[in-house]
């Protein structure tokens with residue numbers, strides 16, 4: 043029985059109404075509609091699709107009851123929707139065997155379906171794009187269902203054109219027989235990807251492009267999507283292709299494993315030249331069988347029918363497209379048919395190829411903006427609702443930002459024990475580190491986590507973790523904070539970490555554990571945390587097994603290697619050891635650098651260190667921490683980073699956005715105060731080393747603790763650059779030569795002498811020590827006067843000497859008679875007296891220098907010590923009778939003396955000393971001690987001039 047055309051159309055219309063009502067059910071309705079069409083065609087003409095010419099009215103659209111006239115209101119093609127595309131489609135004619143054009147009903151069907159698809163996928167293309175971009179991008183609420191997407195335009199000679207659509211996602215895949223070296227195919231792939239990502243909700247779809255044949259060039263026009271975090275940088279080599287397919291496989295496995303829970307993003311794998319390798323074909327084919335739950339969709343171009351060794355791997359739920367002489371033939375999609383003969387759409391298709399650059403730019407910008415909007419997170423998003431609830435037994439984890447809308451967490455654990463961070467100046471390194479550190483310090487208590495924070499550059503990176511005058515709060519996890527650190531201080535921190543490794547190794551051994559996690563799993567927390575009884579089998583005290591994980595951050599670590607000297611050698615050895623052993627002992631390194639050369643310096647020195655740093659984080663300009671072939675970080679915007687946990691190899695990058703901690707100072711301060719309030723009462727402040735800070739003896743805790751009655755007085759001269767910043771001092775015992783010589787033209791010499799004099803004075807009861815003070819150089823008068831005043835205020839007798847009187851006193855002191863416990867000769871500018879001292883007494887045949895040398899040797903045994911400042915090493919050497927007598931002044935504080943000159947004087951050729959402002963070298967010949975000092979200076983001293 044024949045069905046009247048009007049009835050068929052009525053059915054069709056109601057089917058479409060339903061389809062339009064719910065895009066969720068679009069495919070079901072497509073099926074319904076198709077059936078209706080087939081039926082109507084079959085009943086109307088009995089000829090079906092294979093021979094539409096036989097269908098009444100179908101061959102002549104104009105006669106087809108409204109449907110046939112595209113311009114007719116309410117039906118047909120909307121003006122401007124289908125572009126009048128020039129190009130191959132204009133020459134299209136029917137597929138061989140197809141006698142007549144595709145029925146208009148089908149054309150209408152597909153047109154209507156594109157109406158549905160338009161809701162699903164923005165329908166812009168070619169010239170129409172600009173017009174449509176005035177509308178907001180149509181978005182999908184989900185991509186969980188199959189999406190009907192337009193790939194081109196079916197053209198029927200003499201009968202107009204209609205959109206050619208295929209189902210994609212939802213378990214549907216697309217395969218083309220021609221690869222993307224064909225510009226037509228390349229254009230279609232780009233257009234398809236752009237339509238899909240534009241429509242998909244942010245974060246619901248990620249695109250992986252494999253493009254070996256064009257070295258990643260096919261998707262160059264869409265590279266903005268990489269930065270938007272929607273598309274991974276194209277895999278352009280065999281190795282990268284393998285990694286991309288690994289990722290797709292893992293994604294499918296994970297999705298299948300979590301299928302019951304539902305959700306999760308989709309991965310669109312676009313293989314631009316699939317036929318490059320049989321292995322890749324097999325893996326792609328496997329994915330087409332995996333079903334919708336795998337949440338991977340394959341679009342593969344260049345799929346060969348046969349391979350040299352046999353058939354191409356069997357494909358699953360794919361729509362095939364063949365390219366023949368500039369025409370595309372679209373096969374039947376899985377589960378339904380586009381034509382009655384089972385051979386697909388019976389009309390050739392001109393693929394969508396044109397994506398005008400300005401339009402692409404605008405779409406990409408809009409997508410980026412949307413992703414940015416939807417993925418923007420603030421500093422507080424990194425902070426857990428409840429503080430200090432995590433255990434660090436298995437490792438440390440913290441949120442650092444988002445990839446699209448998906449939160450990204452990074453870990454310090456067995457897989458990624460240490461991190462390497464790169465980024466040019468101003469790339470946000472400090473902000474990123476603050477994000478990480480606050481994230482950690484809010485998740486883990488100080489029993490679970492300790493921090494060592496070291497910064498070598500000028501700036502204030504870590505200052506906020508330390509108490510200041512304006513804000514006394516601090517982060518109780520921080521044990522040591524170095525700001526504008528010296529290399530020496532850096533090495534001191536590394537030494538301390540090595541000591542901690544050795545301590546932990548011993549505890550582990552005693553407890554028969556091979557690593558920290560094992561020990562802590564076997565030991566109740568209150569014991570390992572230092573709050574309970576002794577360890578299980580060791581009998582060791584709780585302090586002994588207190589083992590929070592330690593994160594040591596070294597910003598601008600390349601400074602350690604900026605010279606090729608003994609210190610750099612030690613730093614390399616220490617870093618290597620820490621990197622190698624840290625994993626087992628819960629000690630994790632974060633090395634950050636702004637220059638590639640910093641990284642290369644270390645590579646050059648020792649290749650193996652960076653093998654221990656699988657996690658690479660590249661901020662803008664930080665490609666140096668990635669593989670040499672991976673320049674993904676070059677075009678990054680501020681606030682984004684490439685995170686790569688495969689040692690930086692290309693293809694394993696994730697673009698992550700992180701919040702700007704600097705932008706929300708109030709929130710940051712509030713978090714810090716919350717952490718501070720939670721600390722155990724009496725928790726120690728971090729030891730803060732600020733490279734620029736000067737030190738005064740009056741503020742020194744050791745100085746304040748000095749009282750009379752010490753057996754051997756100590757002369758305090760500065761603060762050592764060790765982690766505790768211990769006080770630098772010389773013990774003045776009876777050994778010949780126990781005198782303090784301060785050397786250098788710097789006026790800081792006078793300040794150091796002051797510190798030495800007032801500190802020894804505190805160790806004698808008033809009146810039991812006498813001080814002979816000789817201010818011999820004008821530049822030191824002020825300090826000398828202060829010294830005299832301070833000594834007198836302490837109740838000690840003080841005699842002020844000029845050069846001739848100094849000579850007299852030396853004559854007396856050369857044969858000491860006693861009377862006082864100690865006599866201190868404090869000479870500001872010993873060298874200024876050398877003219878007077880070198881004169882020989884005509885009667886005694888002795889010069890002042892002879893007496894000086896006698897005092898230097900014999901004085902200490904009689905309680906006489908010289909505290910002297912020489913304004914040059916040569917002058918000191920001359921006064922004491924040459925380098926062979928150098929033990930006669932065995933305690934030196936060296937200021938601005940060239941390292942080489944000092945090395946020669948001390949007989950240490952490889953001495954790594956560079957004079958710099960606000961620093962001195964403490965040399966104790968008797969104790970074989972050479973350490974860098976921040977010398978004590980008078981308040982208000984401008985040290986830069988030193």
Ligand SMILES: Nc1ncnc2c1ncn2[C@@H]1O[C@H](COP(=O)(O)OP(=O)(O)OP(=O)(O)O)[C@@H](O)[C@H]1O
Nearest residue numbers: 466467468469470471472473680681700701702704
């Ligand atoms: N995620 C972000 N979003 C927006 N702006 C950011 C972000 N991170 C950092 N910035 C901004 O970038 C600027 C530089 O950041 P930061 O001080 O962290 O850089 P840096 O790499 O440490 O620089 P330098 O090495 O010169 O100290 C700051 O003004 C900061 O506000």
